[in-house]
Amino acid sequence: MQEVEVAFCDLCGGSVPAADLESGKAVRKDGRTVGACCIGVLRDAPPPMAGAPVGSGVTAVAGAAQQEGGRLLTVAIVLLVAIATSVVFQIFLQDKVNALAASWQEAQDHAVEKQVSDSNVLMGMDLKLDRAATRADLEAVQGRSGELAASFEVLSGSVGQRLDALQQELTTMRQELRALSDRNVDYRPLFADLRDRHQRIAEAVESLRAIALRAPAAPVVVEPAPPAPVETGGGTLPPELAGLVQKLGAADPAVRFEAVDLLIESKNPDVLPHVLPLCSDADSFVRRLTVEGLREFKHVDAVEALLRVMREDADRDVRDTAWRSLRDVTGEKHPFDADATKEARGRAVQRWQDWWDKAKTNFGR
Numbered sequence: 001m002q003e004v005e006v007a008f009c010d011l012c013g014g015s016v017p018a019a020d021l022e023s024g025k026a027v028r029k030d031g032r033t034v035g036a037c038c039i040g041v042l043r044d045a046p047p048p049m050a051g052a053p054v055g056s057g058v059t060a061v062a063g064a065a066q067q068e069g070g071r072l073l074t075v076a077i078v079l080l081v082a083i084a085t086s087v088v089f090q091i092f093l094q095d096k097v098n099a100l101a102a103s104w105q106e107a108q109d110h111a112v113e114k115q116v117s118d119s120n121v122l123m124g125m126d127l128k129l130d131r132a133a134t135r136a137d138l139e140a141v142q143g144r145s146g147e148l149a150a151s152f153e154v155l156s157g158s159v160g161q162r163l164d165a166l167q168q169e170l171t172t173m174r175q176e177l178r179a180l181s182d183r184n185v186d187y188r189p190l191f192a193d194l195r196d197r198h199q200r201i202a203e204a205v206e207s208l209r210a211i212a213l214r215a216p217a218a219p220v221v222v223e224p225a226p227p228a229p230v231e232t233g234g235g236t237l238p239p240e241l242a243g244l245v246q247k248l249g250a251a252d253p254a255v256r257f258e259a260v261d262l263l264i265e266s267k268n269p270d271v272l273p274h275v276l277p278l279c280s281d282a283d284s285f286v287r288r289l290t291v292e293g294l295r296e297f298k299h300v301d302a303v304e305a306l307l308r309v310m311r312e313d314a315d316r317d318v319r320d321t322a323w324r325s326l327r328d329v330t331g332e333k334h335p336f337d338a339d340a341t342k343e344a345r346g347r348a349v350q351r352w353q354d355w356w357d358k359a360k361t362n363f364g365r
Contacts, residue, residue: 009035030090201254237270245274253283260286264293272297279305284315291318295325298364303329303356310336311349319345326352330359 016035247259320338
């Protein structure tokens with residue numbers, strides 16, 4: 001079943017089929033529709049007849065019909081004029097609105113263009129100001145960087161000098177540590193032996209005291225005689241040193257050890273002739289202490305005694321101590337291995353002897 005579009009007449013409100021609009025029976029103009037119901041009346045109604053007699057029946061009917069048709073035509077014309085006027089007024093209003101809208105749009109576009117132009121100007125000014133500030137900041141930063149670079153150069157030079165000084169101090173400390181290490185002598189075995197001897201002496205004293213308690217006797221007071229002065233090649237030793245020299249011949253190694261230690265500690269060159277014979281003492285601890293002390297005497301006899309000990313002594317520690325003392329006395333650094341074979345030690349001592357044969361004449365002057 002075919003659907004039919006129906007419109008409505010704006011004059012009488014009747015329905016207007018779409019077919020009438022297509023065939024021309026109805027008219028649609030500017031959104032207004034006039035159906036065939038009203039178009040026919042508007043087209044076919046005759047005009048009113050003038051001078052017709054009033055009173056005859058037919059004439060009256062005809063006149064009435066004509067009069068009714070005239071009223072309808074008048075109403076239709078008025079409506080059409082009203083519609084046309086409304087359409088024209090709407091068109092006028094629409095044109096006016098369109099003109100106002102175009103004018104408003106143009107004003108808005110102009111305002112937008114003006115705003116964009118002002119924004120561009122302000123942005124350009126901001127950029128210029130930013131660039132000016134940035135350039136000043138860069139110049140300040142560059143100046144500060146130059147100052148920092150100069151300070152860094154000064155600091156680098158100062159640090160370099162300080163590092164050099166510290167390096168020199170470290171080198172000196174290493175040399176001193178090496179020298180102290182070379183001069184270091186392990187006295188622990190000697191102290192252990194002395195402790196044992198002291199214990200034995202204490203036990204002997206206790207035994208004698210016990211015997212004395214069992215057989216008391218009248219005390220005999222003996223005044224100690226002052227030590228006789230000892231003649232040396234350079235003069236007479238003081239009484240206290242003379243007494244120590246007399247103890248060098250004691251039978252007890254501990255007594256000899258203590259006497260050698262005190263004589264060397266005095267650093268009196270006149271004790272050297274009395275101390276040198278103990279380089280061949282029967283006790284290895286006494287020999288080692290003696291060659292250890294000879295480093296305090298820069299004398300030809302001390303050097304020759306140390307060379308002899310390096311060559312002949314049977315104790316490894318005594319030989320090593322003599323070598324270290326010889327280096328301190330002479331300032332020379334010729335090598336020597338106290339643990340080497342007798343032939344190797346002889347060759348090392350010979351190198352020292354060759355040097356000594358040339359240096360002995362001017363040594364100690």
